[in-house]
Amino acid sequence: MKKYLIMLLVLVMAAANAQAQGRKSLRINEVMVQNDSGYVDDYGRYSAWIELFNSNFAPVEISSIFISNDPENVKKYPVPLGDVLTRIPKRQHVIFWADGNPSRGTFHTNITFTPGQENWIGIFDADGSLIDEITIPANLLPGQSYARKIDGEGAIGDPEAWEIRTGEMGNTVTPSSANVLRETNKKVEMFAEQDENGFGMAVIAMCIVFSALLLLSVCFYIISKIGAKVTRRNKAASHGIDLKEVEKSDRPNHDTGEEIAAIAMALHDHLDAHDRENTVLTINKVKRAYSPWNSKIYNMRDMPRH
């Protein structure tokens, strides 16, 4: 019983860890400190914003995580429970407003930035463990954002993975959308460019297919050998004979299946040597495609009684 309880506990811990794993994929993706003429909130105001990105390929529930701009108080803004919008679909973004006005709704935080100086921002899991953080440089001008070069990519707090977006063509500010717009599938493009005639794909893929099945084949060759050995050993042990004798008796010295069948038929025909089966009945079940729907009786009403 104790063993099962421990197993159950391990499973529960694993499940809890799986939930945490999902949240660990959350990333601060883009931040704007001074929003003077850009993205408008649901109250029609220009406010600073923080964009989070779910880098996972499964939805992530972010209620009860914390957003903070104060390392001394990492639980500054808890994302409230009970809002369906806090479930971020796979590879999607969500905007939090740093307007210092949490009474306006789930996505309005009590955080405000100080323009002209470095601003630190961090997101923390419900247990207070760090999920992601970044320090926003002081030289960010109004209307400019600080964004990851590629959505969700780069180590935690690594400024190399970030860049300043000026809002000009080719360096656009992208609140609530992907930092890099992908119009085509890069893998397909690469194959179209590098492997025009498909020979490369054919070679690589056939190598993989062959190796997978070869691996399986070798594995089963080994398993069958081990299996045969174990069977022989068991047989030797149960019959109390030497292993070599078992091997000898296993070796066929005859006679294909066809030959055995021919001998049996010959015995049957000429010696009438077969079991007495007079009392054996062979009953084959006859299938009838019956259904209440094709039975006329079900189409009839009961006769009215007078």
Add this chain to the structure above:
Amino acid sequence: MSFGEFLTSNLTEFWQLTGFYNATWQHFVMIAVGLFFIWLAIKKDFEPMLLVPIGFGILIGNIPFNTEAGLEIGIYEQGSVLNILYNGVSAGWYPPLIFLGIGAMTDFSALIANPKLMLIGASAQFGIFGAYMVALLLGFAPDQAGAIAIIGGADGPTAIFLSSKLAPNLMGAIAVSAYSYMALVPVIQPPIMRLFTTKKERLIKMKPARAVTQNEKIIFPIVGLLLTCFVVPSGIPLLGMLFFGNLLRECGVTTRLAKTASNALTDIVTILLGMTVGASTQASEFLTTETIGIFALGFMAFIIASTSGVLFVKLFNLFLPKSKKINPLIGNAGVSAVPMSARISNNLGLEYDPSNYLLMHAMGPNVAGVIGSAVAAGVLLGFLA
């Protein structure tokens, strides 16, 4: 408005909703194709389980109607009954369920007894990548070429699964092409098998396969899943379900589940899959030059796959001792049209030697072909999705 005008306007409106008013010659072509499929299935007994649902589905999908009337009846109209049923195809969850059934139906004993036959299943996948190269030559994009080429694996569910991910717009044509050629395997393969084998090779008698223990049968799906999916994780949906179904069958304690998976569940999904694939071939979407290209490529892929299977056995025989030679007539079974291509090997073997039963030997490469085509699909998905 007079009563006469009222009647006339309503009758005119009704007339405009009828199939007769909206019909185009393309609809009649597709209806003829549907009727041909049904005829093939009923009169010629070509894969009736597939061709009857697909053929009738083609009839359903090609009844002309006014698509602008918002009647929510077309397979591509969101929320229509057919559209809901079609979700299993477009989202790709029917094929793994079919694979569950295939796993629960398939006895892998022949393969376990003679594991080297797995390589024949791998060699037949040349058909896929040969067709991929030709498709690129014809101007298809790599992802479309991959989706079309999988027809060469002779595996309908795999073809549907992959095309739903790589080229959803070509899925109808690919699915119909894959199933059509699977039904035509008895016509396509024998001439190739005769062409590439000598009479002496066709008479090769193979030793009966050894008996396989229950433990080996139980280990096979587990090891098979772990090895193949560790190599190609993108094959998990198909290979996972295939091996899961097989474990249900072989473990001996889930007989009820195995029965349901191999009978009721497979039948239900086959009906829905066949019918909706057929219905997805609406004339406007289906009758294009691309479709003709897909059919031509599919045919070529089948020929390459069958040929490479046969030639691989001949090559393999060069390295085998005389007593362990493989009859090259089982090479065609490397394509995963189970058990049709294995039956063809058997029939052709019996034609040349009435005592040479090749069925069980051919089942080895045949089921290896199922695994091989799922792995190949996983590779294409991994590279091109």
